[in-house]
Amino acid sequence: MLKLNQLASLGQSIWYDYIRRQFITRGELQKLIEKGLRGVTSNPSIFEKAIAGSSDYDEDIKELIEQDLTVQEIYEKLVVKDIQLAASLMLPVYYKTNELDGYVSLEVSPTLAHNSHATIDEAKRLYKLLERKNVMIKVPATQEGLPAITELIGSGISVNMTLIFNIDNYKQVAEAYLKGLELLSERGGDISKVSSVASFFISRIDADVDKEVNKRNADHLKGKIAIANAKVAYQIFQKIYHTPRWKALEKRGARVQRLLWASTGVKNPSYPDTIYVDGLIGKQTVNTVPPATFNDFMDHGSLIITLDENIEEAISQLEELKSLDIDLDKITNQLQAEGLESFSKSFENLMKAIELKIENIKEERKPFRVITSGYQASVENSMLELKMQRIVERIWEKDYTVWGDRPDEISNRLGWLKSPDVSLEMLSDIYEFVESIRKEGFKNALLLGMGGSSLAPEVFSKTFGTKDGYLNLEILDSTHPEKVLEYNKKFDPEETLYIVSTKSGGTVETFSFMKFFYNQTLAKVGIKNVGNHFIAITDPQSGLETIAKELKFRKIFLNDPNIGGRYSALSLFGIVPAALIGVDLDKLLNNALVMVCNSEGANCPIHGDNTPAKLGVVMGTLAEFGRDKITFITSKQLKYFGNWVEQLIAESTGKIGKGILPVVGEEILEPEYYSNDRIFIHLKFENESANDESVEKFKRAGHPVVEIILKDIYELGGEFFRWEMATAIAGWKLNIQPFDQPNVEAAKILAREMLAEYLKEGKLNQPNPNFEMNGIKVYSNDYSSDITSLFNNQLGRNAEDFRERENQYIAIHAYVKPNESVDKLLHSFRTLLQKKYKSAITVGYGPGFLHSTGQLHKGDAGKGVFIQFISTSKNDAAIPDNAGDEKSTMSFGTLITAQAFGDRKALKNSGRKVITFLFDGTEIEKSINQIVKAFN
Numbered sequence: 044m045l046k047l048n049q050l051a052s053l054g055q056s057i058w059y060d061y062i063r064r065q066f067i068t069r070g071e072l073q074k075l076i077e078k079g080l081r082g083v084t085s086n087p088s089i090f091e092k093a094i095a096g097s098s099d100y101d102e103d104i105k106e107l108i109e110q111d112l113t114v115q116e117i118y119e120k121l122v123v124k125d126i127q128l129a130a131s132l133m134l135p136v137y138y139k140t141n142e143l144d145g146y147v148s149l150e151v152s153p154t155l156a157h158n159s160h161a162t163i164d165e166a167k168r169l170y171k172l173l174e175r176k177n178v179m180i181k182v183p184a185t186q187e188g189l190p191a192i193t194e195l196i197g198s199g200i201s202v203n204m205t206l207i208f209n210i211d212n213y214k215q216v217a218e219a220y221l222k223g224l225e226l227l228s229e230r231g232g233d234i235s236k237v238s239s240v241a242s243f244f245i246s247r248i249d250a251d252v253d254k255e256v257n258k259r260n261a262d263h264l265k266g267k268i269a270i271a272n273a274k275v276a277y278q279i280f281q282k283i284y285h286t287p288r289w290k291a292l293e294k295r296g297a298r299v300q301r302l303l304w305a306s307t308g309v310k311n312p313s314y315p316d317t318i319y320v321d322g323l324i325g326k327q328t329v330n331t332v333p334p335a336t337f338n339d340f341m342d343h344g345s346l347i348i349t350l351d352e353n354i355e356e357a358i359s360q361l362e363e364l365k366s367l368d369i370d371l372d373k374i375t376n377q378l379q380a381e382g383l384e385s386f387s388k389s390f391e392n393l394m395k396a397i398e399l400k401i402e403n404i405k406e407e408r409k410p411f412r413v414i415t416s417g418y419q420a421s422v423e424n425s426m427l428e429l430k431m432q433r434i435v436e437r438i439w440e441k442d443y444t445v446w447g448d449r450p451d452e453i454s455n456r457l458g459w460l461k462s463p464d465v466s467l468e469m470l471s472d473i474y475e476f477v478e479s480i481r482k483e484g485f486k487n488a489l490l491l492g493m494g495g496s497s498l499a500p501e502v503f504s505k506t507f508g509t510k511d512g513y514l515n516l517e518i519l520d521s522t523h524p525e526k527v528l529e530y531n532k533k534f535d536p537e538e539t540l541y542i543v544s545t546k547s548g549g550t551v552e553t554f555s556f557m558k559f560f561y562n563q564t565l566a567k568v569g570i571k572n573v574g575n576h577f578i579a580i581t582d583p584q585s586g587l588e589t590i591a592k593e594l595k596f597r598k599i600f601l602n603d604p605n606i607g608g609r610y611s612a613l614s615l616f617g618i619v620p621a622a623l624i625g626v627d628l629d630k631l632l633n634n635a636l637v638m639v640c641n642s643e644g645a646n647c648p649i650h651g652d653n654t655p656a657k658l659g660v661v662m663g664t665l666a667e668f669g670r671d672k673i674t675f676i677t678s679k680q681l682k683y684f685g686n687w688v689e690q691l692i693a694e695s696t697g698k699i700g701k702g703i704l705p706v707v708g709e710e711i712l713e714p715e716y717y718s719n720d721r722i723f724i725h726l727k728f729e730n731e732s733a734n735d736e737s738v739e740k741f742k743r744a745g746h747p748v749v750e751i752i753l754k755d756i757y758e759l760g761g762e763f764f765r766w767e768m769a770t771a772i773a774g775w776k777l778n779i780q781p782f783d784q785p786n787v788e789a790a791k792i793l794a795r796e797m798l799a800e801y802l803k804e805g806k807l808n809q810p811n812p813n814f815e816m817n818g819i820k821v822y823s824n825d826y827s828s829d830i831t832s833l834f835n836n837q838l839g840r841n842a843e844d845f846r847e848r849e850n851q852y853i854a855i856h857a858y859v860k861p862n863e864s865v866d867k868l869l870h871s872f873r874t875l876l877q878k879k880y881k882s883a884i885t886v887g888y889g890p891g892f893l894h895s896t897g898q899l900h901k902g903d904a905g906k907g908v909f910i911q912f913i914s915t916s917k918n919d920a921a922i923p924d925n926a927g928d929e930k931s932t933m934s935f936g937t938l939i940t941a942q943a944f945g946d947r948k949a950l951k952n953s954g955r956k957v958i959t960f961l962f963d964g965t966e967i968e969k970s971i972n973q974i975v976k977a978f979n
């Protein structure tokens with residue numbers, strides 16, 4: 044028997060908490076009905092994502108514009124049609140189950156929730172408009188909503204009472220329902236023809252209660268209260284529907300108002316993903332599940348009655364909560380108010396989204412557009428392949444076989460699919476923390492981290508800036524001693540919060556920063572206060588978690604361990620730093636959710652507009668044709684997004700002899716300076732045209748271009764997700780496992796070996812240079828003894844020679860203190876190289892890039908040439924052996940030099956060409972200038 048039918052035979056019906064046009068019209072809903080699905084629920088937030096996140100409704104909107112309707116009227120037409128279509132599909136279920144199931148719910152506008160009359164009028168109007176028997180009108184269970192239920196049931200309209208969190212509120216809802224049946228009977232109506240469910244919310248209760256439980260160190264109650272509360276509600280349900288009053292109604296054909304478990308998607312990633320389905324199975328109940336939970340349940344959910352089990356335990360858990368002074372009534376009342384507010388906000392956003400759609404349609408604006416140039420047929424074939432193999436659906440089903448034969452480092456790396464949802468649930472906790480920080484007068488936040496732990500925070504800090512009254516956030520990801528010392532001077536520890544951010548909890552750079560700044564802060568504020576200046580963001584049970592506890596950090600944020608660094612922008616790694624500078628995270632994450640909806644399986648890239656899938660297919664397909672240098676042309680303000688996406692693409696795709704090279708921050712030149720290995724991404728804001736002309740030239744020259752136009756910076760929420768999904772899909776196309784980084788370790792091992800030798804011998808064992816040039820030591824793989832022959836031998840005399848030597852790109856690695864003037868110099872050298880070799884040139888600061896593009900450099904097809912600039916340091920800084928201890932056996936200067944030469948060796952070991960220049964820290968600019976001149 045089908046799993047859902049088995050569940051139904053235990054007395055529980057599964058409904059689907061999701062709707063959108065193509066999901067209905069392209070047969071997905073029908074398929075689920077065939078699997079035993081018994082109902083559908085919607086809410087303003089679901090419609091917001093569906094309409095804003097897809098082009099499913101565009102045709103209808105076009106027609107409706109012609110009819111001169113208002114935005115509100117257009118909205119209504121769209122949703123009424125969806126509900127009608129879904130209700131028609133559900134009708135056979137309605138009949139087959141004798142009108143028990145087969146319902147589709149539509150919510151009255153949440154803005155009316157505090158007005159009984161308005162709610163009643165609106166519900167009646169919608170019911171009439173829908174013209175279907177198997178619909179339920181959803182009404183929020185506010186005090187004003189209670190009379191509405193009585194009147195609506197009394198009028199023969201089926202009702203789904205929603206946003207119930209609280210036991211007393213549930214009793215009121217049940218009472219209002221009984222009154223409604225009595226009223227209908229008095230009015231001579233047929234009470235057997237009316238139906239109702241009481242939507243009792245689950246996971247949000249745990250999210251809020253867990254915060255309080257945490258504060259009281261009562262871990263055993265974590266993740267328990269939502270289910271305990273529901274079990275108690277179920278006991279009450281059973282009592283109510285055994286009273287003589289009920290029996291009298293039942294005799295006349297009345298149906299019980301079933302408890303419907305809502306909000307049953309898991310928000311805390313450390314809980315089992317089907318906990319709120321498995322734990323709530325009982326007779327005469329419904330569970331409405333979001334798509335992800337549906338998939339999880341179908342895959343491994345259990346089929347055992349649990350609602351009647353361990354009632355005593357549930358009651359004692361609730362009692363214990365009371366004894367801990369946690370007021371569940373207060374929390375649940377607050378949750379209802381917040382729920383209403385959030386639905387009202389979604390409703391407002393939905394209206395804005397429709398307005399924007401109308402504008403876009405009228406002006407024929409396309410915020411995402413692919414110009415494939417000569418590759419249209421191949422891209423279309425790949426799209427078909429993607430569709431036939433159900434790749435997008437399988438990604439959402441977390442099917443590791445999309446990328447490999449084994450689940451290792453895939454199955455436990457897909458947490459990012461849920462990040463926007465999970466993070467939204469954590470906002471109240473994060474905001475509470477930020478308020479405490481602001482109150483205590485912290486002015487600066489210095490984030491200590493590498494790669495995926497630092498690049499998204501940098502995007503937030505550089506793109507959004509600091510809101511008034513929030514902290515100034517800067518990022519330290521350079522171990523160059525002068526950079527470390529610069530921050531030591533720039534930020535007064537007394538006013539600074541240090542964010543130690545590392546997924547693995549053991550990254551050497553991050554730990555070195557942490558120990559250094561801990562000691563500096565300790566000296567300034569004393570042992571009692573030092574922990575107050577530090578927070579950690581890390582995975583559960585990491586080395587950092589242990590140390591942060593020992594050192595009494597003021598807060599430890601534990602992230603979902605199923606998310607890799609480069610996929611962590613929308614998880615705690617990105618959003619905690621963003622909250623500290625006052626980014627409106629609700630807006631950002633909701634924007635990401637619109638993109639989540641856009642990337643769903645139901646939104647087929649061929650028939651729908653699944654832009655992440657399209658982008659991924661384009662990236663993968665063109666890379667197979669040798670267009671594997673993805674070049675970003677961005678608005679100035681979006682520059683740092685380029686750095687984030689650079690790591691995502693490079694580290695995900697650059698392995699097993701393949702890879703897509705991201706090129707960011709290149710000067711835009713005339714088309715003649717580019718080879719046929721490029722695809723351009725033009726990422727800009729609307730009403731901005733600075734680079735339009737150049738991009739047109741690239742199109743005319745036959746380069747494929749993807750245009751992405753953002754309305755405002757908050758759309759970056761969606762952009763993070765779009766690129767994550769696209770990269771995962773490009774991985775599928777290229778037959779690459781996008782979530783591991785097999786070559787990163789090589790450089791780390793070699794650097795560690797050098798450091799071990801240093802500790803033994805008291806000096807770093809560096810190789811011998813090939814030659815010296817005015818104090819600059821030059822290292823190379825060949826036997827050149829002057830710089831001109833070196834460049835000619837390694838790079839080539841001109842563009843043709845460069846290619847003949849099987850070179851495709853040059854990566855400049857600068858192990859120097861990053862600053863503006865060095866930046867300028869490096870970029871002018873980059874342009875010179877590009878002009879001469881007509882090839883992609885990238886620039887990265889070491890050791891930062893090792894955690895970003897370093898994987899690709901050693902893992903790709905080996906067509907890169909590497910130029911290292913390494914400077915010694917005027918001043919060095921000691922790395923304490925342990926936090927709180929003066930003793931030091933190594934300095935930042937030693938560490939960075941070991942890393943540079945370690946990487947040189949790793950590159951050489953992988954057969955890459957490497958040219959290294961080592962010069963004095965007092966003469967960085969002079970030395971780089973000299974090298975550039977010699978090249979010229």
Ligand SMILES: O=P(O)(O)OC[C@H]1O[C@](O)(CO)[C@@H](O)[C@@H]1O
Pocket residue numbers: 493494495496544545546547548549550553608609694784787893894895
């Ligand atoms: O967050 P962590 O564990 O410190 O890692 C930082 C970065 O280092 C890498 O593991 C590469 O070394 C990246 O994948 C990651 O983003």
